[in-house]
Amino acid sequence: MGGDAAPTVVVEGAVRAVQQASSPIQMLLFGPEAALQAELASHDDAGVQIVDAPEVIGMAEAPVAAVKAKPRSSIHLGLSALRQGQADAFVSAGNTGAVMAASLFILGRLPGVARPSLPAYFPTTEGICLVLDVGSNMDCKPEHLLQFARMGAIFAQHLFEVEQPTVGLLNVGEEPGKGDELVKATYLVLEQAPDLHFVGNVEGRDIMHHAADVVVCDGFVGNALLKFGESMTTAVPIMIRQVMAGLDLSPAQQQAIREVFGGLQKRFNPEEYGGAPLLGLDGTVFIGHGRSSARAIERLILRAAQAAELTLTRSIAEAFHTVV
Amino acid sequence: MGGDAAPTVVVEGAVRAVQQASSPIQMLLFGPEAALQAELASHDDAGVQIVDAPEVIGMAEAPVAAVKAKPRSSIHLGLSALRQGQADAFVSAGNTGAVMAASLFILGRLPGVARPSLPAYFPTTEGICLVLDVGSNMDCKPEHLLQFARMGAIFAQHLFEVEQPTVGLLNVGEEPGKGDELVKATYLVLEQAPDLHFVGNVEGRDIMHHAADVVVCDGFVGNALLKFGESMTTAVPIMIRQVMAGLDLSPAQQQAIREVFGGLQKRFNPEEYGGAPLLGLDGTVFIGHGRSSARAIERLILRAAQAAELTLTRSIAEAFHTVV
Numbered sequence: 045m046g047g048d049a050a051p052t053v054v055v056e057g058a059v060r061a062v063q064q065a066s067s068p069i070q071m072l073l074f075g076p077e078a079a080l081q082a083e084l085a086s087h088d089d090a091g092v093q094i095v096d097a098p099e100v101i102g103m104a105e106a107p108v109a110a111v112k113a114k115p116r117s118s119i120h121l122g123l124s125a126l127r128q129g130q131a132d133a134f135v136s137a138g139n140t141g142a143v144m145a146a147s148l149f150i151l152g153r154l155p156g157v158a159r160p161s162l163p164a165y166f167p168t169t170e171g172i173c174l175v176l177d178v179g180s181n182m183d184c185k186p187e188h189l190l191q192f193a194r195m196g197a198i199f200a201q202h203l204f205e206v207e208q209p210t211v212g213l214l215n216v217g218e219e220p221g222k223g224d225e226l227v228k229a230t231y232l233v234l235e236q237a238p239d240l241h242f243v244g245n246v247e248g249r250d251i252m253h254h255a256a257d258v259v260v261c262d263g264f265v266g267n268a269l270l271k272f273g274e275s276m277t278t279a280v281p282i283m284i285r286q287v288m289a290g291l292d293l294s295p296a297q298q299q300a301i302r303e304v305f306g307g308l309q310k311r312f313n314p315e316e317y318g319g320a321p322l323l324g325l326d327g328t329v330f331i332g333h334g335r336s337s338a339r340a341i342e343r344l345i346l347r348a349a350q351a352a353e354l355t356l357t358r359s360i361a362e363a364f365h366t367v368v
Numbered sequence: 369m370g371g372d373a374a375p376t377v378v379v380e381g382a383v384r385a386v387q388q389a390s391s392p393i394q395m396l397l398f399g400p401e402a403a404l405q406a407e408l409a410s411h412d413d414a415g416v417q418i419v420d421a422p423e424v425i426g427m428a429e430a431p432v433a434a435v436k437a438k439p440r441s442s443i444h445l446g447l448s449a450l451r452q453g454q455a456d457a458f459v460s461a462g463n464t465g466a467v468m469a470a471s472l473f474i475l476g477r478l479p480g481v482a483r484p485s486l487p488a489y490f491p492t493t494e495g496i497c498l499v500l501d502v503g504s505n506m507d508c509k510p511e512h513l514l515q516f517a518r519m520g521a522i523f524a525q526h527l528f529e530v531e532q533p534t535v536g537l538l539n540v541g542e543e544p545g546k547g548d549e550l551v552k553a554t555y556l557v558l559e560q561a562p563d564l565h566f567v568g569n570v571e572g573r574d575i576m577h578h579a580a581d582v583v584v585c586d587g588f589v590g591n592a593l594l595k596f597g598e599s600m601t602t603a604v605p606i607m608i609r610q611v612m613a614g615l616d617l618s619p620a621q622q623q624a625i626r627e628v629f630g631g632l633q634k635r636f637n638p639e640e641y642g643g644a645p646l647l648g649l650d651g652t653v654f655i656g657h658g659r660s661s662a663r664a665i666e667r668l669i670l671r672a673a674q675a676a677e678l679t680l681t682r683s684i685a686e687a688f689h690t691v692v
Contacts, residue, residue: 169606179540182548216503216591224506224588248595252603264548265589267540269596271572279576280632282493287631293624300621301628307611308604 045075045100045118046138047336054137055083057341061349062091064342069349072131074118076100097121103334107141111149119143123150126327132352135319135344137332144180144322151327154357156364159184160324161192161263162331163199164270167311168254174200175214175251175259176323179267186230189213189260193240195323195360196258202354204257212246212256214265220244226262234260239363276312281305318343321351323360328352369399369424369442370462371660378461379407381665385673386415388666393673396455398442400424421445427658431465435473443467447474450651456676459643459668461656468504468646475651478681480688483508484648485516485587486655487523488594491635492578498524499538499575499583500647503591510554513537513584517564519647519684520582526678528581536570536580538589544568550586558584563687600636605629642667645675647684652676 045051055073062071070091073080077096084092097118101110114120119142126134127150136143144160153160163176176196181188193211200209213231215223220231222245234242246255248269261269284305288298310316318340319332330348332340351357369375379397386395394415397404401420408416423438438444443466450458451474460467468484477484487500500520505512517535524533537555539547544555546569558566570579572593585593608629612622634640642664643656654672656664675681 167607169603169610182540214592216506216588224586227588248592249598249602251596252599252607261592262548264540264551265592268538268572268585268589269592272575272593272596274573275576278573279493283491283576283632283635284628286493287628290631291624291627293628294620296618297621297624300615300617301625303615304608304611304617304625305629307614308607311607 045097046136046334047332047341048103048334049337050137051075051079051083053336053338054341055080055087056338057336058092058345059084059087059089060338060342061345063088065346065349067349067353069345071345072122072125074122074125095121095125101139101142103139105139105142107139107145110139110142111145117146119146120150123147123327123329126329127151133328133330133348135330135332135348137319137334137336137341137344140180140331143329143331147322147325147327147329151325151329153324154326154361154364157195157324157360158191159188160322161195162322163196163320164266165314165317165320166251166259166270166273168252170254171204172317173251173254173259174203174257175261175266175269177261177263177266178270179263180322181263184226184262186226186233189226189230189262190233190237191324193234193237193242193258193260194363196260197240198359198363199321199323199351199356200257202351202356202359206257208241209257210243211240211258211260212243212250214251214259214261215245215247218245218247230260239366273312274314277309281309315340315343318347321348321356326357326361328357369421370460370658371656371665372427372658373661374461375399375403375407377660377662378665379404379411380662381660382416382669383408383411383413384662384666385669387412389670389673391673391677393669395669396446396449398446398449419445419449425463425466427463429463429466431463431469434463434466435469443470444474447471447651447653450653451475457652457654457672459654459656459672461643461658461660461665461668464504464655467653467655471646471649471651471653475649475653478648478650478685478688481519481648481684482515483512484646485519486646487520487644488590489638489641489644490575490583490594490597492576494578495528496641497575497578497583498527498581499585499590499593501585501587501590502594503587504646505587507588508550508586510550510557513550513554513586514557514561515648517558517561517566517582517584518687520584521564522683522687523645523647523675523680524581526675526680526683530581532565533581534567535564535582535584536567536574538575538583538585539569539571542569542571554584563690597636598638601633605633639664639667642669642671645672645680650681650685652681
């Protein structure tokens with residue numbers, strides 16, 4: 045029931061994921077049974093099973109209160125299935141705060157993890173940069189950022205198939221000693237982490253030049269950057285139309301601009317990346333954008349399935365077991 | 369001597385500013401006399417006077433140490449002229465940290481101002497949003513952000529000719545109560561400021577939709593956003609070429625893309641805005657980008673002259689005198 049267009053696009057995306065998966069997926073759909081059955085009726089339901097979850101947590105509900113008040117929500121029952129080993133991964137395009145709160149309650153953190161963290165994909169001239177945290181952690185300590193770096197590097201390893209991903213620290217200058225108290229202290233901690241390929245400070249302008257595979261920051265800053273970057277698909281198209289209005293362009297020229305700018309925007313569209321994991325939980329949980337289309341849901345599911353297959357969660361557990 | 373292409377472009381920009389100014393400008397150029405005279409020889413020097421300042425503070429020098437070691441730099445002598453009433457405004461495209469340090473030492477802060485603040489211009493679908501602080505203040509307190517809001521609103525009043533500019537607080541969500549400890553406390557302070565038209569929280573994605581005329585934030589976050597936004601003129605053009613390479617476009621179509629995207633980039637080019645004031649000093653000081661062209665220097669000077677004419681500094685002094 046998660047996301048703005050649930051359950052229609054969620055059911056469609058789930059069916060598509062089952063059909064597209066390179067290794068077979070068994071899909072459990074959690075939600076009000078009748079609503080899901082009605083949606084599923086218009087699809088091939090092979091490999092898709094409905095589990096009744098009569099309660100729905102809305103996108104705007106206060107996370108912790110909603111999680112307490114609705115134990116039979118799709119979020120609760122889905123995460124419980126994951127907890128009990130009936131599922132290998134849980135995905136939702138619903139209320140991120142509620143998924144986080146319920147995950148902490150039902151799955152808990154991996155041993156040694158202080159705070160789970162949500163990364164985001166930033167397009168670069170060379171591919172993708174993973175930035176974390178992007179909103180689930182305010183008022184961080186250096187140890188938190190170190191853990192984000194560690195978890196981000198392991199996810200990047202799986203995601204980019206890179207042996208030793210580079211890790212940068214978001215800062216206001218390149219030199220060590222720059223920044224606020226948090227990043228100055230974090231620099232020293234990252235520099236000494238034996239398991240990280242730390243490349244030093246990364247400025248805002250360096251992210252899209254792929255200065256590092258993984259960039260760590262406090263969740264407040266990361267959230268501001270992520271949402272500012274979304275302007276590429278919201279405010280910038282308006283500006284482009286404003287610029288075009290002042291020029292005398294032929295239909296063929298206008299068409300070219302739509303194609304080129306459309307291709308550019310695609311890189312900034314969260315849908316293209318299919319959601320990100322809540323790293324550090326004792327279970328594989330992926331979060332999709334609330335505005336996910338069926339295609340985005342499909343990608344979200346396939347990415348979560350891939351992470352489960354690559355044993356992302358176990359890799360993080362082992363890293364923390366070794367290091368801590 | 370400030371900026372990457374000094375003194376050539378600085379002298380050219382200064383001469384152009386004198387020629388373009390709507391009300392007459394008397395220009396004092398501070399720097400090594402012989403070097404400036406050589407540059408000035410190829411220009412009409414009416415209204416331009418050279419003042420010898422033999423020492424130069426480089427862009428990469430540590431600000432405080434350089435300010436202590438070089439009392440006969442152009443930054444020192446220019447600010448001293450401002451202090452002594454021989455000038456109405458001081459502009460530099462040099463080492464921002466050194467200008468800030470020397471300004472604090474030579475001019476000092478206005479009574480009641482805890483920390484001077486550097487704003488930046490962010491393009492929006494409706495014009496410009498002033499974001500501050502963008503790097504001169506790390507580890508802020510709510511009172512600092514309140515002062516940034518107050519100074520930013522007064523500058524916006526002059527700049528945009530708006531009676532009562534709207535002020536927003538950069539945050540991770542729209543609702544009050546969101547954010548880290550700093551912004552939660554700042555929200556309460558801004559809400560109660562009688563002299564501000566506070567419109568509440570502004571998310572990263574709202575800035576370019578012009579959710580407010582002025583957006584306040586900690587200097588760390590503002591710096592990250594500002595530099596990330598610069599990607600529009602650095603990394604994004606590379607991405608556009610990457611997208612174009614995959615398409616079969618006619619010369620006319622390629623030309624249209626260059627025109628439209630060039631028009632868009634212009635809005636993101638710091639040169640277009642001609643520098644920003646260090647708000648809260650006891651004197652009008654404007655900082656330009658280190659990569660300023662002659663045209664940017666011209667704009668920087670004209671903007672500073674306009675601020676001096678509009679008595680920006682006195683307006684801030686009066687506001688703090690009234691409110692504090």
